[in-house]
Amino acid sequence: MRWTIRIRALYQAFFLLLFVWLLARLAAGDPRAFPFTVFHHADPLSATGTALAAGTIPGALVWAAALIALTLVLGRVFCGWLCPLGTLQQLASFLFSGRTRRESLSVNRYRRWYALKYYILAALLVGALAGTLQTGLLDPLSLAARGLASGLWPAIPGGRPAPGGWVAALLLLGIVLASRWIPRLFCRAFCPLGALLGVFARFAVFRIHRGSEACTSCTLCAFACQGADEPLGHHRVGECMVCLNCLPACPEQAMSYSALPPLPEPPRQPDLSRRTLVGTVLASLAVTPLLRATGGGRTAARARLLRPPGALAETDFLERCVKCSLCQQACPTGAIQFAIAEAGVEGFWTPVVVPRRGWCEFACTRCGEVCPTAAITRLTPARKTGYDGKPPVRIGTAFVDRGRCLPWAMQTPCIVCEEMCPTDPKAIWFEEAVETARDGTARKLQRPRVDAARCVGCGICENKCPVGEEAAIRVTSVGETRDPLNRLLAGSAKT
Amino acid sequence: MSRRVEPTITRREALLRLSSTVAAAAAVGAGVVAFHDRRTVTAAPVAIPDWRTPPGGQGPAAAARGGDPATNVRRAVAALGGMDRFVRSGESVLIKPNVGWDRIPEQAADTDPNVVAELVRLCRAAGARRVVVADISCNDPRRCFASSGILAAAGAAGAEVLDARRLRLVPAGLSGLAEGLEVVEELLRADRVINVPVVKHHSLSRVTIGMKNWFGVLGQGRNRLHQDIDMAVAELGATFHPTLTVVDATRVLTANGPVGGSLADVRTVGAVLAATDPVLADAWGAALLGHRPDTLGFIAQAERRGLGRADLALVMELGTA
Numbered sequence: 001m002r003w004t005i006r007i008r009a010l011y012q013a014f015f016l017l018l019f020v021w022l023l024a025r026l027a028a029g030d031p032r033a034f035p036f037t038v039f040h041h042a043d044p045l046s047a048t049g050t051a052l053a054a055g056t057i058p059g060a061l062v063w064a065a066a067l068i069a070l071t072l073v074l075g076r077v078f079c080g081w082l083c084p085l086g087t088l089q090q091l092a093s094f095l096f097s098g099r100t101r102r103e104s105l106s107v108n109r110y111r112r113w114y115a116l117k118y119y120i121l122a123a124l125l126v127g128a129l130a131g132t133l134q135t136g137l138l139d140p141l142s143l144a145a146r147g148l149a150s151g152l153w154p155a156i157p158g159g160r161p162a163p164g165g166w167v168a169a170l171l172l173l174g175i176v177l178a179s180r181w182i183p184r185l186f187c188r189a190f191c192p193l194g195a196l197l198g199v200f201a202r203f204a205v206f207r208i209h210r211g212s213e214a215c216t217s218c219t220l221c222a223f224a225c226q227g228a229d230e231p232l233g234h235h236r237v238g239e240c241m242v243c244l245n246c247l248p249a250c251p252e253q254a255m256s257y258s259a260l261p262p263l264p265e266p267p268r269q270p271d272l273s274r275r276t277l278v279g280t281v282l283a284s285l286a287v288t289p290l291l292r293a294t295g296g297g298r299t300a301a302r303a304r305l306l307r308p309p310g311a312l313a314e315t316d317f318l319e320r321c322v323k324c325s326l327c328q329q330a331c332p333t334g335a336i337q338f339a340i341a342e343a344g345v346e347g348f349w350t351p352v353v354v355p356r357r358g359w360c361e362f363a364c365t366r367c368g369e370v371c372p373t374a375a376i377t378r379l380t381p382a383r384k385t386g387y388d389g390k391p392p393v394r395i396g397t398a399f400v401d402r403g404r405c406l407p408w409a410m411q412t413p414c415i416v417c418e419e420m421c422p423t424d425p426k427a428i429w430f431e432e433a434v435e436t437a438r439d440g441t442a443r444k445l446q447r448p449r450v451d452a453a454r455c456v457g458c459g460i461c462e463n464k465c466p467v468g469e470e471a472a473i474r475v476t477s478v479g480e481t482r483d484p485l486n487r488l489l490a491g492s493a494k495t
Numbered sequence: 496m497s498r499r500v501e502p503t504i505t506r507r508e509a510l511l512r513l514s515s516t517v518a519a520a521a522a523v524g525a526g527v528v529a530f531h532d533r534r535t536v537t538a539a540p541v542a543i544p545d546w547r548t549p550p551g552g553q554g555p556a557a558a559a560r561g562g563d564p565a566t567n568v569r570r571a572v573a574a575l576g577g578m579d580r581f582v583r584s585g586e587s588v589l590i591k592p593n594v595g596w597d598r599i600p601e602q603a604a605d606t607d608p609n610v611v612a613e614l615v616r617l618c619r620a621a622g623a624r625r626v627v628v629a630d631i632s633c634n635d636p637r638r639c640f641a642s643s644g645i646l647a648a649a650g651a652a653g654a655e656v657l658d659a660r661r662l663r664l665v666p667a668g669l670s671g672l673a674e675g676l677e678v679v680e681e682l683l684r685a686d687r688v689i690n691v692p693v694v695k696h697h698s699l700s701r702v703t704i705g706m707k708n709w710f711g712v713l714g715q716g717r718n719r720l721h722q723d724i725d726m727a728v729a730e731l732g733a734t735f736h737p738t739l740t741v742v743d744a745t746r747v748l749t750a751n752g753p754v755g756g757s758l759a760d761v762r763t764v765g766a767v768l769a770a771t772d773p774v775l776a777d778a779w780g781a782a783l784l785g786h787r788p789d790t791l792g793f794i795a796q797a798e799r800r801g802l803g804r805a806d807l808a809l810v811m812e813l814g815t816a
Contacts, residue, residue: 051530058532065527072516072523200523203516260512262504490672490719490727 004244004257008080012087019084023149026370027160027329037326039084039141040372042067045124045193046322049135050373052128054319058374068200075204076197079187080226080241085140085175086187090226090243092176093183101223107182108225110236114188115271121195122277123284130288131315132346136323138192146325146349147172150338161357162328164340168349187241188228198238198270207237208246209261214254221246221255231255234264296344301486303476305342306353306457309360309384309393310368310377313482314343320375323349327367327376333358335459336367351376353395355459355475360395362422362458386456396457397479397488398427398450404472407445411435417448417461417473427454428461428473452479452488540668543678546688546738547771551576555803556770556779557811564745565613567767570813571741572617575769581738582687584622589685590614590654591737593693593708594630594645596754597638603746603761604754606693608644610743610767614689615652626654629662629681630711636660657681664714671730672723677714690737690773694744694780696752696760700724701791703753704780705740705773706732725792732773732797740776742768744783768810774803779810 019039026036037060040046047057047064057064067078079086099107124135136142150162151169178185187194208231210221221231224246229239231246246255292298297305297314308327311317328336328351335358336351343350351367353360363381371378379393386392398417406414418428430446437443450473457475465471479488504512557574559567572578582588592606600607611628618626628649632639636658640646646656664677682688692708699721700707709731710717720727744766748755755761764783770776774797778788788794788805798805 047527051526055530056533057527057530062527062531065523068523069520072520200519203519205513205516260504260509484666484675485677485715487675487716487719490674490722492670492674 002248004247008244011081012090015082016084016087019144020148023145023329024153026326027149027153029332036330036370037372038063040145040322040324040326043139043141043193043322043372044068045135045139045196046324046373048125048196049128049133049322050320052125053131053133054316058320061373068197071197071200072203072205074206075201075237075240075242076194076227077242078197079191079194080243083140083187083193085144085172085191086184086241088144088176089179089184089186093179096177096180097183104223105219108222108228110228110230110239111189112271114228114239116189117191117195118198118270118272119276119280120190121192122280123287124192126281126284127288128319130285131319132288132291133319133321134346135192136321136349138190139322139324140186140191140193142322142324143168143172143175145329146323149329150325160334162337163357164338168325168338184226184241187226188239194241201240202238204237206257206259207261208235208240208242209256209258210235210264211254211256214252215250216252218251220249220251224249236270238270291346292344294344296346297342298344298346301477301480301483302342303478304352305339305347306355306396306459306475306477307480307482308336308351308353308367308376309395310365310379311351311395311482312375312377313484317375317482318343318346318350320373321350322373322375324372325349325351326370326372327351330366330370331358332361332364332366333463335359335463353459355462356471357463359460359463360458362456362460391481391492392423392456394456394479394481396459396475396477397452397455398457398459398461398473398475400448400450401470401472401474404467404470405448406467406472407447408472411437411443411445413445414466415446415448416464416466418446420460420464422458422460423454423456425454427451427456448473455479540666541683543667543669543734544683545736546685547736548581548687548738550771551580554811555772555809556768556775557813558766558768558779559813559816560764560766561816562765563816564607564609564743564765564767566816567745567765568610568613568741568769569617570816571767571769572614572739574811574813575739575771578617578621581689582618582621582623585624586622586686587625587627587684588618588623588687588689588738589627589629589681590618590649590689590691591708591712592628592630592645592691592743593695593711594639594643594658595633595711597632597634597642598755599642600644601746601758601761602755603693603748604695604752604756605639605643605645606691606743607745608648610741610745611645611691612648612652614691614741615649615654618687618689619653623687627657627681627685628654629657629679631659631662631679631713632711669734672720672727673713673717673730673734676716679712679714682712687738688735690735690740692740692742692780693746693748694742694764694783695748695755696750696784698752700728700793702777702781702784702786704742704777706777706793706797709735725796728793729796729800729802732793732802733800737773738771740768740770740773742770742776742780744768744780747780747783749784770810772803772809774798774805775807775809778805778807782807 044064146168150165226243227241229236382388402408406412559570596604598604667678697703
């Protein structure tokens with residue numbers, strides 16, 4: 001009888017390993033075309049969120065419909081069998097908790113406040129409808145990817161540092177460790193994706209059924225119940241994660257997982273109070289303008305808010321980005337980092353290019369290739385570089401700081417920025433000058449200047465500038481292709 | 496295996512439950528079909544309309560002189576055939592004065608309020624359904640519209656006075672140096688547009704009169720146009736074709752333009768020109784400031800583009816009333 005559980009555990013192990021392995025290959029810069037976004041494209045929360053916020057479900061995100069179809073037939077199997085964050089929590093619960101049977105029975109009972117996740121879902125979706133997409137903060141796939149790749153991997157020797165990643169790591173670790181006390185606490189009470197799937201699971205064809213004539217009400221079925229869905233009493237199918245632990249636990253073999261079983265009378269609904277739900281909706285509508293009250297990048301361009309190449313204009317971008325961190329993992333140079341304050345409160349954890357961490361590789365288009373919601377559009381190398389004859393995709397413009405630049409300020413030869421500049425012809429060129437040095441000798445210098453019409457803002461000049469900490473040439477967002485109002489030069493952009 | 500638990504539901508209940516599942520699936524499917532890769536509808540940039548009326552038998556410009564600005568306006572417009580020639584009954588008119596600065600009329604940095612108010616009255620008398628006075632100021636819009644006297648005067652004459660706080664900007668698909676700039680939406684909704692500049696010295700383009708006045712309908716980033724001011728002004732002249740240009744030379748600012756401030760820089764001229772030729776209008780104003788029109792880059796470029804003729808002999812001088 002334990003075979004159902006073994007198969008479920010095998011599935012869980014497979015999907016967890018697949019998730020971690022894909023993330024690791026992505027971060028390692030594996031050039032092979034693995035399906036890096038397969039989990040994120042099947043995420044109904046991202047699909048619903050972008051549909052409400054941006055009015056579109058981009059590209060392969062339609063696979064989310066397949067997951068909903070699966071849920072309509074089998075219930076929340078995603079939570080119990082596929083979700084990497086769910087598996088991690090179940091593992092932590094299994095490994096770290098030494099509960100007695102009595103304690104287990106108590107901890108796996110349904111609590112009214114587990115309905116919190118439905119309020120969270122409502123708040124996130126109403127926020128999306130009002131134009132701010134925050135589902136990624138609590139989406140288990142975004143959360144797991146972010147916490148693993150940006151929070152924990154930098155700790156591995158040779159790992160790339162990610163400033164601010166510790167916040168993501170703490171959140172992930174906290175969620176996983178909480179299962180030591182309450183199994184799958186995040187799934188039960190907080191997960192907005194679980195709540196969304198729970199809505200559809202209420203229509204599920206297959207569900208857990210307790211044969212009441214055989215049942216002796218011994219409560220053994222509830223000892224290992226992952227979803228706290230009370231298979232003993234009036235089973236809550238919206239909470240059930242189909243872990244199937246209750247099946248072999250029953251000594252009377254009264255539990256079954258079957259198609260169209262009789263429903264308990266009356267069927268249990270989520271414990272939602274209309275008053276709280278209406279309050280949640282109104283509060284969410286009120287919070288959206290508050291998130292924007294600090295400014296962000298919506299109304300006025302921000303100098304250091306450099307978005308990855310191909311990113312949509314800020315408003316459209318914030319309607320699509322689910323903060324999954326895949327672009328950050330995909331970036332070969334480590335240029336893409338979390339925004340902490342650069343993009344306002346709304347843009348917390350959205351990707352920004354930080355040239356001192358890495359530069360935007362001239363012909364690289366990986367970030368757009370892995371973006372599951374097309375917040376960063378897919379570019380071809382020819383389109384990005386402008387080799388197709390149209391203006392290149394710019395993310396900003398470089399400015400020389402003459403007070404720090406070696407030739408400009410110190411009369412010391414240096415050509416690094418010009419040497420690195422990838423455009424053709426180079427955006428950085430030299431002004432030749434002869435200056436008198438302190439000792440009276442004449443010194444011939446090449447002072448770098450930026451041709452703003454050529455610069456694409458890739459930031460390799462800033463990254464490689466030998467002036468430590470604050471570089472002597474820095475990129476700001478002006479001139480970025482994505483924002484027609486954030487321009488430097490009048491007239492058509494030249495190639 | 497377990498002891499078989501026999502389903503005990505009726506066929507009717509099974510069908511009902513299956514159909515609710517199928518209905519949920521269909522709803523999701525319909526949502527996906529409706530939303531998949533649906534491009535968010537972005538309105539195509541609206542083309543800037545041509546607000547000119549068919550030419551009449553009159554000349555391209557008439558200048559009236561005298562102590563009362565309102566009389567000057569009436570006489571100059573009458574000499575071109577009267578406002579009835581330009582504004583028909585039921586049309587909506589946008590009047591674009593220069594309200595760029597927080598200055599009082601005596602400082603001559605903004606269009607004289609009497610000139611604007613008289614134009615509003617003429618449009619109203621011609622049967623205009625709606626008269627809007629609008630400008631995007633450089634200083635605080637509230638202070639500009641109040642100090643210049645235009646809010647009070649034009650409002651009393653029956654116009655809707657809109658400053659930057661109440662003007663919506665829309666992409667307009669402008670080309671050339673103005674590429675990417677947004678324009679005031681009211682402009683696109685007006686049937687007729689009257690440009691009402693004031694004659695001023697300008698530190699970069701040397702004078703600012705009519706074609707330069709179009710800066711005031713442009714949104715954020717318009718200061719980029721100073722990168723090649725003469726070409727930019729000529730391009731604006733080729734983009735915006737007003738029904739009428741009414742040049743206010745009640746007072747002209749002769750130095751420290753376009754902001755001015757000192758009354759010593761202001762010269763009282765007491766003249767108003769109405770013109771259907773915007774290049775001639777600018778040439779006439781430039782001459783008041785002592786410039787030969789062909790020495791000004793933007794006038795020369797505008798003439799080369801065929802936007803009008805900078806021949807001062809074409810101006811009908813009506814003299815003092």
